[in-house]
Amino acid sequence: MxxxxxxxxxxxxxxxxxxxxxxxxxxxxxxxxxxxxxxxxxxxxxxxxxxxxxxxxxxxxxxxxxxxxxxxxxxxxxxxxxxxxxxxxxxxxxxxxxxxxxxxxxxxxxxxxxxxxxxxxxxxxxxxxxxxxxxxRELSLLKHTAKERYLNLFNEQPDILKFIPLKYVASYIGITPQALSRIRRQIA
Structure with a gap:
């Protein structure tokens, strides 16, 4: 407690x-x-x-x-x-x-x-x-691209990317796992 x-x-x-x-x-x-x-x-x-x-x-x-x-x-x-x-x-x-x-x-x-x-x-x-x-979160979904949402997530909540399966991360930012893989390749 x-x-x-x-x-x-x-x-x-x-x-x-x-x-x-x-x-x-x-x-x-x-x-x-x-x-x-x-x-x-x-x-x-x-x-x-x-x-x-x-x-x-x-x-x-x-x-x-x-x-x-x-x-x-x-x-x-x-x-x-x-x-x-x-x-x-x-x-x-x-x-x-x-x-x-x-x-x-x-x-x-x-x-x-x-x-x-x-x-x-x-x-x-x-x-x-x-x-x-x-x-x-709602404003982020309306204002930012998927890549921007991923980068914001990476900067603001790095624990999400450390401990959460990528399929859930993709869904959270509003894209498919395949689209998330492409974004991650672009950034790397």
Whole structure:
């Protein structure tokens, strides 16, 4: 739980009683490599803090899965729109490596928001951060070429290229694996 506290305290110094109340609502869970964390069609019940591991967001399809996000160590994650609306998710979350998370349920998070000032502030901060990340990605898909998206990814998130299979990287930047191979040859 220390990583969650560190994450929070980069934003706001917590009183010990607030931290104890917040921490009491989180449970540790371990997902095996390639295990599904959230299934398409299921309602997201938990907000997760990734202690270690990599999570992939994707839309399953028999012919061509669409990967559209990744989450790494020390970040919050979930099928966020499903979590907020408590409706079925349109996509899946998968552990690409063994992934250790600390989870808080939707109902418990509402209690933390209602009963602590810090929890309410931190929830807003995390929500705003997720929104900004999503907006940046959408703008990148609209404004940049595939080569520019790959180079930006290489500069901004080198972990993606170190630990994630290239077929998922290609899908993430909106191209085929063959097109990604051509771009990588051009750059080399």
């Amino acid at each position: 220390g990583h969650i506290r560190e994450y929070y305290e980069r934003i706001l110094k917590l009183q010990e009683t607030e931290w104890e109340f917040i921490a009491s609502h989180f449970d540790r869970r371990v997902f095996a490599k390639n295990e599904t964390i959230t299934r398409q069609g299921e309602t997201e019940k938990y907000l997760s803090f990734v202690e270690t591991g990599i999570v992939r967001f994707y839309i399953p399809d028999d012919e061509n899965e669409l990967t559209f996000n990744f989450c790494f160590d020390k970040e919050f994650t979930c099928a966020y729109n499903s979590f907020l609306t408590q409706t079925p998710s349109e996509y899946e979350l998968q552990a690409l490596t063994e992934t250790v998370v600390w989870q808080i349920s939707y109902d418990d998070l509402q209690k933390v928001y209602a009963e602590t000032k810090a929890g309410n502030y931190l929830g807003r901060f995390v929500s705003e951060k997720l929104f900004l990340q999503k907006s940046k």
